[in-house]
Amino acid sequence: MSKAWQQELAGIALAGVFLGLAGAGIGHYTALIIAALLLYLAWHFVQLTRLTLWLRSPKRHARPYSVGLWRAIIELVEELRVRGKKRKRKLGRMLSGFRESTSALPDATVVLDDRGGVEWWNSVAGRVLGLERKRDKGLGISELISDPVFQTYLACGDYSRPLQMPAPVDDSVNLEVRIVPYGKGKRLLQARDITRLSQLETVRRDFVANVSHEMRTPLTVVHGYLESMNDSGDQALSPWSYVLGQMQQQTVRMQRIVEDLLLLSRLESHNNIEEQEVVDMSALMSVLKEGAEGLSAQNHEVAVTVEPGLNLYGSVTELESAFSNLVFNAVRYTPTGGRVTLNWECGDEGEPCFSVTDNGIGIAPEHIPRLTERFYRVDVGRSRQSGGTGLGLAIVKHVLTRHQGRLQVKSEPGKGSTFSCSFPDSRACWESLENEKKPLTSRSL
Template sequence: MSLHRAGRYREFVLVVCVGLLLFAWGVWIDHPALALLCGLVSYLLWHMHNLHRLSLWLDDPKHHEPPSALGGWGEIVHAVEALRERGRKRKRKLSRMLSGFHQSTNALPDATVVLNDRGQVEWWNSAASKIFGFRKKRSSDRSLEELIPDPMFRKYLAQGDYSQPLQMPGPLDHKRTLEVRIVPYGKGKRLLQARDVTRLQQLEIVRRDFVANLSHEMRTPLTVIHGYLETLNDAEDPEFSPWCHIINQMYQQTTRMQRIVEDLLLLARLEREDAPQRDEPVDVALLLTTIQSEAEALSGDQHHHIELEIVDDYRLLGVERELDSAFSNLVFNAVRYTPAGGLIRMRWERTEQGACFSVTDSGIGIDPEHIPRLTERFYRVDVARSRRSGGTGLGLAIVKHVLTRHCGELQVESEPGKGSRFSCLFPTSRVLAEGHGEASVYPTTRSRQSS
């Protein structure tokens, strides 16, 4: 028999014995019912007294004793003690986990701030105190906008789209650059992480300046070498006939190096300038017509079928030189990677989101694993083919930078063996009706094709 059952059994025996004694005493005084009623009332009062003691004990166990452990009350006291012990163990475990979490986050070099569902600061690590200047008494339970009054940060915090990190000057030292990332979690809560990327930014500037300066310095000697090789290559002197093949190869390689230098210089300029200095209406139809002629010349004896379709003749607000570079890179890539006689279709049209220029080819296609890396510098899917065709590996990087500067987006759809489709998407704010200076929608639609 368990201790709980034994306690209940003893209470039952005690109640029966006391009841019999009270009944016997009542018979002796000739009032058995009254004697039993007095016993029942006393039993109920005893239980009520124990209930009161239990309530006091549960509220403040340090200053009040538990109820009598007789009978079923012993089971209740034992169960409460067991629950309290489990609670104390769980509390100690959670305390150790919380302490470990605080120690680990305080050891991180990046700032970590926990925000509640009202945007107030609940907790932060020591790095956040150094980077943002948070103090316990001054910063706790205050809005993050009050503690970091930077307008750029406030706009980022309010927009609710945290898919991309924000780079902002440090609130304590404006010479430092912080990369801030916000991660929503739970019910309306957010976790803010900030890291000092000043050193990385400085290294990126050094790298960019180095590439730009090196490309600029290489430009002049390459031009001289290329010019002499062109003269020798065009010379009809029979004395040069044994060297014609070598001179021609040198000429082709210097031509390729010139293209690389020009692309590097263009990329450096695009990276230095955050946005186009002056936007003007660009006649996209005329621009694409010129690119089509250049693509046909590049195709040469491969006889690609190059079609141009102008579905909606809208102008685009931007820099014509940059847009020409982006569009021509896409078209020329299609020429290089499409077999002879293949089809290349250029299309300019209005969409619900703005406007779209797309290049579709019947070329070799691209495996899905390569698509996310296509816009990286010098990344090539087929290195040997790219070199043979004269590609520099910088074309799509230039396209990405130009589209970013024009608030655009590059989308790639491709399937190996079935060709590719590269689409440049522009927002409505940059689409202009022909001959107008503001974005408008007109029902005119025309199509123009050539091959």
């Protein structure tokens, strides 16, 4: 038992003894006890009132009298108040450090509450996003940034990939926006100025396109002369037939690389798909099968599965190029006697999906994340021997991006691979019973 309680109980006991003796002397013991209890309750009521006023405004009101049990209560309150002041100072230092560190960041940083309201931002965000302290604090970020692409990105809730958009205050500035959820519904928005990177990417893309275009004509001329020399039947060239054959083979390979580079440049330069139409997937699958069988020279088993009536809305030229790259890779990297399966179906979530499955050499897990990089090869020697350019999967990636699709790769060394191209259900187009295409819904494209 604490000392304060001991003092309180000792005082009550002494008062009881005194009242007992006094009551026995005057003969009104009960009345004295009731009067003493009322006085005791009144004392504590006064102390509670003083405590309430003191806690509410310690500078204006005096604290309760430090007598008996109330001394322990006041000491505990004082101790809690000191702890609170220390904690407040510590949190203040942490908040100041956070603000100083975020203000020093080169990226715009905005703290959003659970309703999307702007709670705080650093100076870079004010300059890049056009935010003002007195005007914009507490307003929704969707009201402050009216870009429709940003609005869609904010509402979708999938922030696994960053968003590129022009700055609200200057269209010539390109921003890369990331949103990181944290806490209970809160989000941290970061925007980085990537204008310089975008300009360098544009210069690189233009350089590759120009060089590829300039190389096309001389390669065509060299290839034509080599082909004429090989087909001339001149006995004087017979000692050089092997060399000429190798040169012709390499010019063909270089022409393929040039064509793929030009195709990549076209895909990167135009964000919107031109000449979209309903692609007859049944006919396209037949074309892909014929191409696979021609490349295989009857050395592989090629199987095709097509879901009847399911077609795709997009560019038939781009889709054929992407799907052909996947099919030809499957044939090239599957040993003689292997099986290649082409599948076109509607997935469990209603998304149309094209997949290519083989039982070839497979791919090690560490290579899968880098497969869509330009000129990346798992086996350089085998790729060159098979005639690959190292650009096929990069083309696939760009075509799928333009069609809002995604590429998934499942592979195991020695057992084979499966490359799947999934598209949003808004691009699916089903044939009606009269063999007519259903009209596209308003949510498509």
